[in-house]
Amino acid sequence: MAGGKYDFVVLGGGHNGLLTTIYLAKAGFKVCCLEALDEFGGGTRSGEVIPGYVADMGGMVHNMISKTPIVREDELGLFSKYGFEYCYLDSLFCSIFPDNTNLVMTKDIDESCNNIAKFSEKDAVTYRKFHDYMVNMLNVAGIGSQSPPPAYGAMMNVMSMSPEGREFQRVLNSSSQQIVEEWFESEQVRVTFTRWCTEMMIDPRAIGTASLLYFTAGLHDPDNPGAPFPKGGCINFVNALVACAEDNGADLFLNAWVDDITVEGGEVKSVRTKNGDEFFAENAVVSTIHIADVFEMLGDDAPADDSHYVKLLKHCDFAALNQAFALDTIPEFKTGPEVLNTFCIEAAPWEPEYLETFSTYTLGKFNPKLPLITIPSLHDPTRCPEGHSVVNVYSYAPWNLYGDWRNWEKHGDELKKQVWDFFKSMTTNITDDNVLGKWGLTPLEYQEWDPAFHEGDIGQIGMQPSQMYDMRPIVGKGHEYHGDIENLYFLGSSSHPGGGIAAGARAGVQKVLEDYGVDFRDVIRK
Ligand SMILES: Cc1cc2nc3c(=O)[nH]c(=O)nc-3n(C[C@H](O)[C@H](O)[C@H](O)COP(=O)(O)OP(=O)(O)OC[C@H]3O[C@@H](n4cnc5c(N)ncnc54)[C@H](O)[C@@H]3O)c2cc1C
Structure with a gap:
């Protein structure tokens, strides 16, 4: 006892x-x-797909915590005392479109503008202004993330006292789609930015989703070391936290x-x-x-x-269906090798289909053509043998599949396969024969995996x-x-x-x- x-x-x-x-x-x-x-870790656990092939089973990229003093100042000694390490990638996200063109957003604003210019010269010029605008707004956007949020009325009062605050009040009542339509003419640029906001697991046309756009402001910050992910998998983050808690005398059960x-x-x-x-x-x-x-x-x-x-x-508008594959090779994307230096490689349909997909989640429908692919093993040799890879293929998915969550039991494997088939179609070299082992969870399985994820809500x-x-x-x-x-x-x-x-x-x-x-x-x- x-x-x-x-x-x-x-x-x-x-x-x-x-x-x-x-x-x-x-x-x-x-x-x-x-x-x-x-085991500890909740949504930040990693595991082996097969022995020697490590995949994060939940959270993958640590860009939010990396803005806090826990990482910036090593406030708890997780790095200096408990041996935790991040790997960093210059690019946080990119989109691959149906015609195999891509838009890669990197730390370097000039490079990012050049990439945007492939779709619209005008948007490339606009992007610099958009970036300055977002940087100005970041202090307001970050209210309540590093210290307790003020009472709502007080927060609105404070916001109303500055031009940035007043603009952010407008943003809080806007959708990410509305804001990108105010700025950009190219659908590829719009989709790339709103896609990032969908990490809130909310339709990009829903009021309030614009607030996440502002966190892309840190992308080109000279102090930004890049997109951080844990060396050796999230287990090392969890182990450092456990060691730190125990060292400080806490009892963990x-x-x-x-x-x-x-x-x-x-x-x-x-x-x-x-x-x-x-x-x-x-x-x-x-x-x-x-x-x-x-x-x-x-x-x-x-x-x-x-x-x-x-x-x-x-709950959020949609949940996650996530799979990890241990492969005996490294994927080659039809779009070109430049996307391999990006953490979140996001397949993006054309804007009408992309937007429609989010509407259909609430109707219980599924679209396998929007996977977010991560291949941390390419940049972290501790995750698998050289020349091989561990690929995460993460999709949004409705909780009430075809109107009823119980349908996940019946259709889960078939939908996992649809996403895998779509991923293969994005590459020139991956077939079923490359798979050494695999692992995957539907929204229903995520609810069992982490009992705090009711209805698969991550x-x-x-x-x-x-x-x-x-x-x-x-x-x-x-x-x-x-x-x-x-x-x-x-x-x-x-x-x-x-x-x-x-x-x-x-x-x-x-x-x-x-x-x-x-x-x-x-x-x-x-
Ligand atoms: C596939 C996937 C990909 C993701 N990708 C990212 C990403 O790239 N970046 C990112 O920032 N986030 C990502 N997330 C989200 C992120 O992982 C979670 O939001 C985060 O881990 C939540 O942390 P938490 O400590 O608040 O809650 P949890 O991690 O859910 O912790 C709650 C803990 O409470 C335990 N618990 C529940 N009920 C009880 C009980 N009755 N008694 C005792 N214990 C209980 C659970 O087992 C769990 O360990 C992702 C999630 C998933 C599933």
């Missing part, structure tokens, strides 16, 4: 749960972290599936795991698991107003504008990181800035520490 008394009990051992645990432990508190599965919460006098007292262990929280319970699960555990103790909003939470809850900033996860309370039960916090994917390997918990833990009389700045100085 495990269990025991702690100052803080953290639910979930994904990267956000581990980071929360580390900061609280560093502050001198007695902390434990409870993970349901038999695997196979600790929390399924009950005890509330007394309006405060959380303890949580209980499926195997009967009880963990008491003297101060607070900090959840990084799916908020709906926590509210289900609260049952009648759930505050009515908060429950109302939790029930209204929506951000736990959707990133619609109505569920961001102070409205995530409980309207008007996002800046507090808790609802009416004041010692039950929601950090990580459940709070702004939402899903992704964004280390969002770093912002939330600042508020938790403040509530318990600790200045975050003192913690990171240690």
